[in-house]
Amino acid sequence: MTLKEMDQSYVLQTYARNYVHFVRGENSILFDADGNDYVDFGSGIAVCSVGHANPRLAEAICDQARRLIHVSNLYLIEPQARLARRLAELSGYDVRTFFANSGAEANEGAIKMARKYGEVEGEVKRYKIITLEHSFHGRTITALKATGQEAMHNYFGPFPDGFVYARDIPHIYDLIDDHTVAVMIELVQGEGGVQPMEKEAVQRLAEELKQRDILLIVDEVQTGIYRTGEVLASNLYGITPDIITLAKGLGGGVPIGAIMTTHKEILKTGEHGSTFGGNFLSTRAALEVLEILEEHKESGALDHMLLLFEGRLKRIAESYANLFEKEVGVGFMRGLRVKEGKEAQQIIDAAFKERVVVLKAGKNTVRFLPVLTMTKEEMELGFERFERALDRL
Numbered sequence: 001m002t003l004k005e006m007d008q009s010y011v012l013q014t015y016a017r018n019y020v021h022f023v024r025g026e027n028s029i030l031f032d033a034d035g036n037d038y039v040d041f042g043s044g045i046a047v048c049s050v051g052h053a054n055p056r057l058a059e060a061i062c063d064q065a066r067r068l069i070h071v072s073n074l075y076l077i078e079p080q081a082r083l084a085r086r087l088a089e090l091s092g093y094d095v096r097t098f099f100a101n102s103g104a105e106a107n108e109g110a111i112k113m114a115r116k117y118g119e120v121e122g123e124v125k126r127y128k129i130i131t132l133e134h135s136f137h138g139r140t141i142t143a144l145k146a147t148g149q150e151a152m153h154n155y156f157g158p159f160p161d162g163f164v165y166a167r168d169i170p171h172i173y174d175l176i177d178d179h180t181v182a183v184m185i186e187l188v189q190g191e192g193g194v195q196p197m198e199k200e201a202v203q204r205l206a207e208e209l210k211q212r213d214i215l216l217i218v219d220e221v222q223t224g225i226y227r228t229g230e231v232l233a234s235n236l237y238g239i240t241p242d243i244i245t246l247a248k249g250l251g252g253g254v255p256i257g258a259i260m261t262t263h264k265e266i267l268k269t270g271e272h273g274s275t276f277g278g279n280f281l282s283t284r285a286a287l288e289v290l291e292i293l294e295e296h297k298e299s300g301a302l303d304h305m306l307l308l309f310e311g312r313l314k315r316i317a318e319s320y321a322n323l324f325e326k327e328v329g330v331g332f333m334r335g336l337r338v339k340e341g342k343e344a345q346q347i348i349d350a351a352f353k354e355r356v357v358v359l360k361a362g363k364n365t366v367r368f369l370p371v372l373t374m375t376k377e378e379m380e381l382g383f384e385r386f387e388r389a390l391d392r393l
């Protein structure tokens with residue numbers, strides 16, 4: 001039985017898998033079982049923030065595994081406390097953090113926090129949460145309902161009540177009523193097609209919500225942890241949300257989710273929990289990830305590469321105006337909007353044949369989520385191959 005046959009026989013077939021068999025990696029480069037190298041502009045969908053097989057992360061994980069992986073949240077967990085403090089220090093927000101295991105789970109916790117807030121603050125029970133069309137908040141039942149893409153709701157109802165979808169930020173104001181407790185947004189929609197929100201509109205929204213005692217939840221599962229060039233996209237946008245959720249890049253590939261909140265007392269003992277959340281292994285990994293990325297940012301290397309990458313993508317959008325409308329995105333969360341009549345998937349497949357990994361977002365965007373520690377040589381090699389693929393189309 002081949003590996004592909006084994007996968008198809010025994011793994012639930014929920015993914016449109018590409019049957020390449022990667023066996024190892026080095027920063028932005030992946031190697032398949034035949035020794036072929038691929039330039040990875042996808043980083044496992046914004047997860048491998050410090051690159052593949054980062055030696056410092058590997059060492060931290062091994063060191064921690066040799067000591068303790070897990071004791072449960074019934075006891076003190078040193079790296080968990082340190083990580084919570086680091087997240088507060090680096091973001092500059094006066095917050096406490098709860099640790100979960102994924103983005104969807106972090107968002108579930110954020111929704112629970114908002115529901116609790118709506119129960120205890122104010123005269124009527126407030127429970128409504130406004131999210132945006134084209135958003136993506138995860139696959140669990142409530143996170144899926146929070147996701148403003150009706151097509152994804154097929155088959156899985158009935159859902160929890162209280163989610164409404166705004167077309168855009170101005171439309172949020174029209175949907176607010178006495179039962180509204182929170183607004184939940186991504187500052188740059190990722191899965192929805194690499195769509196940054198307008199900064200002034202977000203700042204005005206944050207202010208208006210504060211005045212009306214409505215919580216602002218920012219889903220930074222994809223934008224968080226230097227993906228946009230700053231520790232959090234909320235820093236870039238100059239806002240202080242009530243709740244921020246994180247996952248993806250935080251553990252550099254080790255599963256971890258986090259909910260940061262300025263409402264430090266909102267959930268009391270026994271009101272939320274997770275068996276695995278914040279265990280020794282994942283929080284030690286995340287601490288190392290933060291240290292690596294902070295150094296990378298402080299040295300100027302991250303900002304330098306962001307500029308080069310943006311410039312290079314802009315040039316590609318111009319040179320291949322037959323295929324692309326424009327370049328979109330922020331930091332290392334970028335896309336090329338594909339022209340009407342052209343297929344993003346065809347471009348992604350052609351790039352893969354040239355051994356460069358790019359992703360799809362929304363209906364018509366070729367998405368780039370490189371590892372944050374990408375070198376100039378890796379970037380050049382990736383774009384050389386990408387252009388070769390475009391020349392063939």
Ligand code: PLP
Pocket residue numbers: 102103104105107136137138139186190191219220221222223247248
């Ligand atoms: N929120 C956002 C903005 C995401 O991009 C994703 C995943 O793509 C999620 C939530 C769900 O995260 P997870 O797959 O870890 O549950």
